[in-house]
Amino acid sequence: MLVHNAIKEHLIKNDQEMKSNDQYATDNASTNKWKDGTYNTVAHGRNADFDIEVGIKDHQIKQIKISDHNSESKGIGSKAVAELPSRIIKAQSTDVDAISGATVTSNAIKYAIRNVLDKNRD
Numbered sequence: 001m002l003v004h005n006a007i008k009e010h011l012i013k014n015d016q017e018m019k020s021n022d023q024y025a026t027d028n029a030s031t032n033k034w035k036d037g038t039y040n041t042v043a044h045g046r047n048a049d050f051d052i053e054v055g056i057k058d059h060q061i062k063q064i065k066i067s068d069h070n071s072e073s074k075g076i077g078s079k080a081v082a083e084l085p086s087r088i089i090k091a092q093s094t095d096v097d098a099i100s101g102a103t104v105t106s107n108a109i110k111y112a113i114r115n116v117l118d119k120n121r122d
Helices: 001-021 024-025 075-090 103-119
Strands: 038-044 051-059 060-067
Touching: 038 103, 051 103, 060 075, 060 103, 075 103
Parallel strands: none
Antiparallel strands: 038 051, 051 060
């Protein structure tokens, strides 16, 4: 129970940090040129951490793979895992709407990808 409470507190803290970050709303849409490559990151989802691979080609987001996400709630967090990558690729930005009911997982995915993009600006 203590571990569960510690994880829950960590997730709440991450969610509060993301909401308080002024850049979160404006994101990276205005400067969406990134260095080509494949970049790996970790998202801190509701139930567990999971791996994300972001592929940049011709200075654009071409691919997002999310793995080890089976701990996310089926039909809720898993919906964010399934839908957000294509939304982010289409928008060429993480400034996309969260999946209803899966806000923590959605924000975790967007936050992790945004950090990769911010570190690899061209």
